[in-house]
């Protein structure tokens with residue numbers, strides 16, 4: 001039993017923490033979020049140079065060969081810094097699906113570029129009607145002349161604006177909710193027949209609704225085998241859920257520290273408001289919620305890195321974590337604002353921005369209610 | 383004990399419904415089309431209510447009140463909310479007017495009340511300061527008597543809609559020698575007076591309702607003082623309970639919950655309605671049950687007020703529960719919006735976004751964080767309840 005980070009993991013953590021401390025204060029972050037592109041190209045190049053973009057990829061593909069714990073270590077620090085650069089979208093989602101389903105050729109032509117910071121990617125999986133249901137796919141890819149024709153719309157695609165390449169889930173057979181019959185395709189983001197609408201989310205990130213009108217695809221753009229895309233997508237998103245949960249734990253820690261500090265300095269009735277027991281207990285609740293989240297996070301990553309773990313248990317750990325992070329995030333976010341009083345309502349303070357990111361994490365890849373229901377079905381089936 | 387409506391009550395309800403059906407539907411449609419923002423829609427609605435004679439149900443009849451019974455006021459509120467019509471802005475009609483008709487001079491009543499009733503003046507509330515929020519009585523903005531004027535210096539903060547205001551009602555310090563609650567004076571200040579600066583504060587909902595209001599040698603005629611000098615705290619306190627009862631927003635919460643139920647039946651996940659997700663359903667019904675209880679708590683408070691008791695400490699209870707439920711309901715709506723809950727609509731059309739209520743849900747949720755902070759924070763309300771209700 002050992003819950004400490006290795007020396008290498010500590011170095012990784014420190015390198016992200018140092019970057020945040022030296023180059024990513026909240027004003028810089030806002031300026032980047034509100035820039036034309038929504039993230040900084042220079043930072044992205046720096047992330048590549050520091051090796052962060054290589055972490056989850058296998059060594060055979062030029063990656064660092066990192067574990068779930070390694071990714072967690074990085075994501076937690078990124079959360080503390082409220083980093084907006086599309087690490088999740090390009091490295092974990094896009095890179096993740098490629099690693100799961102791509103042929104050697106497809107991987108060779110992309111993953112090296114991701115690691116070097118030369119390629120931005122996005123995975124387009126949600127649709128207007130789908131909510132959090134990955135298998136709810138109406139977008140179609142019809143076989144035609146040795147290739148396919150893609151039609152449909154994907155919504156709120158993370159990093160969909162800046163992405164050079166997209167991975168799109170489309171139905172090649174089956175009915176609307178079937179897991180079977182979903183195929184994945186690798187597409188140039190500016191291919192003919194693609195139209196994008198840029199949308200900004202409250203956490204500052206740019207997403208896109210993307211329409212595909214008769215987009216021609218060749219056979220070698222298919223990722224994995226025909227109709228079998230669902231599993232690769234689900235496996236990748238499971239990993240991403242754990243990564244964003246680590247980010248959430250980082251966000252929670254920052255909110256807790258900031259709130260504690262504020263209540264020590266803010267005076268009302270002639271004393272620091274942190275001296276009121278009513279508020280002290282609330283901050284203890286916030287602290288406990290964060291620690292509980294961290295415990296489930298460790299539980300999930302350890303099981304993911306364990307080759308002998310029961311897959312159902314791993315799945316339950318991941319779902320439980322996502323539920324916990326959603327609920328704890330809501331509690332901590334609400335309390336952080338509340339304890340800051342009027343100041344907490346201002347856009348100027350960082351607090352509100354951390355809260356919004358926590359809310360977006362809850363509403364990504366399945367919120368607490370959705371995952372709790374899934375968890376319940378899984379646990380009851382045992 | 384019985385809570386049935388009388389025949390007269392039912393007739394009144396029909397009258398209210400008929401009015402709302404005509405007046406609100408028309409105005410609402412017009413405003414949606416013109417995409418009016420800011421306080422203009424509120425003002426228009428208040429004027430429509432004024433024409434009907436219903437702008438100020440709580441006021442004494444001689445000043446333009448309706449003379450409704452408690453039950454009638456309750457019916458009006460319920461119907462208004464269920465039609466989706468907004469509540470009036472509190473600052474003039476519900477906050478400063480009761481102070482003026484209770485403690486003001488005859489001249490002040492003549493001068494201010496009719497204009498408030500007709501929504502000709504927009505008022506804002508200048509109480510809070512950077513150093514004085516929950517501990518409001520520690521406020522420092524100074525007023526010094528100079529001939530027939532007070533000269534006001536200092537700064538107010540969090541002043542809602544000061545950017546539209548014609549008048550501000552302020553608590554200012556006129557004496558420092560005694561207890562901090564003594565030495566506070568209640569002043570009505572014309573926002574056009576030289577020396578007043580209004581600076582915007584952007585809030586987490588991305589909107590601009592909050593402001594900082596600076597006073598630099600602002601001259602206020604003594605005739606604009608309410609009651610006696612140094613006694614302003616008493617007047618302000620008398621009004622705070624009214625403010626709290628209004629903040630509870632129970633009728634609106636009921637309406638919102640009904641709307642969310644409809645939305646959650648329409649939203650589908652994997653072929654099943656969101657409302658049929660047992661986890662969501664359990665959360666939803668728990669809130670619904672609390673609200674059913676709170677509706678009756680409000681009726682009990684109203685009945686007690688009808689018997690001549692002021693909206694006493696029970697108003698704290700309404701405020702605490704009412705705002706907690708508002709926030710839970712706002713969270714529900716966000717969850718119904720699902721992954722759309724974070725969108726900032728801006729200039730995009732509903733069709734481009736692919737969703738129609740998420741943007742509003744987000745704004746309401748974010749701004750809604752404030753309801754447990756303003757009007758005396760919920761923590762402070764609990765302190766009051768512990769002390770004065772539980773005797774701790």
Ligand SMILES: Cc1cc2nc3c(=O)[nH]c(=O)nc-3n(C[C@H](O)[C@H](O)[C@H](O)COP(=O)(O)OP(=O)(O)OC[C@H]3O[C@@H](n4cnc5c(N)ncnc54)[C@H](O)[C@@H]3O)c2cc1C
Pocket residue numbers: 266268269273276278279338339340341342343345506507508509510512513514515516517539540541542543592752755756757758759760761762765
């Ligand atoms: C959206 C919005 C609109 C507003 N509009 C107006 C307006 O129009 N006019 C106006 O004058 N003011 C307005 N206010 C100000 C509002 O009244 C104050 O924010 C409120 O009184 C709290 O004061 P504060 O912000 O200084 O917080 P603080 O008093 O610093 O409180 C910070 C935290 O400490 C807690 N706390 C404080 N004292 C105690 C205690 N004794 N025991 C336990 N906990 C305690 C509070 O509950 C809060 O959680 C508005 C505020 C908001 C957010």
